Amino acid sequence: MNSEIVGMIAGALSCTTFLPQVIKTWKSKSTKDVSLNMFLIASIGTTLWLVYGILIHSISIIGTNIVVLIFSLTMLLLFFKNKDQHKQKTEE
Amino acid sequence: MNSEIVGMIAGALSCTTFLPQVIKTWKSKSTKDVSLNMFLIASIGTTLWLVYGILIHSISIIGTNIVVLIFSLTMLLLFFKNKDQHKQKTEE
Numbered sequence: 533m534n535s536e537i538v539g540m541i542a543g544a545l546s547c548t549t550f551l552p553q554v555i556k557t558w559k560s561k562s563t564k565d566v567s568l569n570m571f572l573i574a575s576i577g578t579t580l581w582l583v584y585g586i587l588i589h590s591i592s593i594i595g596t597n598i599v600v601l602i603f604s605l606t607m608l609l610l611f612f613k614n615k616d617q618h619k620q621k622t623e624e
Numbered sequence: 625m626n627s628e629i630v631g632m633i634a635g636a637l638s639c640t641t642f643l644p645q646v647i648k649t650w651k652s653k654s655t656k657d658v659s660l661n662m663f664l665i666a667s668i669g670t671t672l673w674l675v676y677g678i679l680i681h682s683i684s685i686i687g688t689n690i691v692v693l694i695f696s697l698t699m700l701l702l703f704f705k706n707k708d709q710h711k712q713k714t715e716e
Binding site: 535538539541542545546548549550551552553555556557560562563564565566567568569570573574576577578580581583584587588 | 631634640643645648652656658666672673
């Protein structure tokens with residue numbers, strides 16, 4: 533078995549892991565059951581992977597982690613956006 | 625800067641990314657806002673990373689992905705457990 537093919541499929545899946553959550557939260561506008569800490573840890577971890585990729589000049593690590601970082605930061609934005617909306621609703 | 629130190633911290637954070645979600649769902653018993661597909665993709669992706677790690681004999685990749693796989697599978701179990709409880713409640 534070609535190990536690099538397995539690695540590439542694994543990498544592609546890792547890239548898209550957070551996408552279904554972004555879509556679900558985008559539609560439902562609710563993050564009650566979702567852990568904010570999960571996406572905080574993911575954002576910091578992915579940023580460090582990006583730094584690591586730049587330091588060792590690995591295009592694969594840089595590319596993968598830019599995609600994951602975009603989804604993680606989008607989730608953080610949705611968290612704060614939904615929090616504001618919730619606040620507005622409570623104030624009304 | 626020592627790139628391997630950055631890589632090790634990044635790896636440690638990646639290992640624990642799903643842990644806050646497992647704890648939150650374990651306590652709240654609610655997965656309404658959480659994407660099941662996210663953890664399905666994560667479980668398949670992590671299994672492939674594990675296979676890749678075994679194929680290229682990388683202890684770091686094997687170790688990291690065993691930890692992530694345990695958290696992903698725990699989340700899938702919590703999804704199905706909570707679904708059953710929800711069903712029981714509806715039937716009562």
